[in-house]
Amino acid sequence: MDKPYPNDYYKQLEEIQAADFVLVELTLYLDTHPDDGQAIGQYNQFAQYSKQLKRAFESQFGPLQQGSLNSSPNVWEWSKSPWPWQI
């Protein structure tokens, strides 16, 4: 399907990026502050949220990363276009 993706694709992707960025920042913070419970709570909340966003995105638009589920049993979707730099 080569038609450009609906706007929702980009919105969901940006939401995933924002959640993952928060996880990266919190990971770096928690590396030096292992006993900050509030940050750990926030980390778990965003980890769960990010997993949920990715599950919804992948069921709709295909695998996001190596190791994601391949949704259709007879078509290998990982190498299908569009590639990340084409979207």
Next chain:
Amino acid sequence: MNSQPPPFTNVKSYVPFRGPCDPCPPIGRKYFSTPPSLYLGFQPPGLPQFSPADALRKGTLWKVFYDYYDNPYRKGAGKPRG
């Protein structure tokens, strides 16, 4: 953003010594960036944060570390902000 101006400047500058035999034309004032992380030391817990969408745009989760960069050598941006 925090209302009161930050106690430090994000960009500092100096003028290198110009000798009579310098081969290249002078750059004049040279700038270097001094981000907030230099002044914070060990990060205290519970600092105010940006929203996730803002954090993605601004490049940091915590408001205190936000460091706007503007090329001081560009004509228009002669006066370094902050």
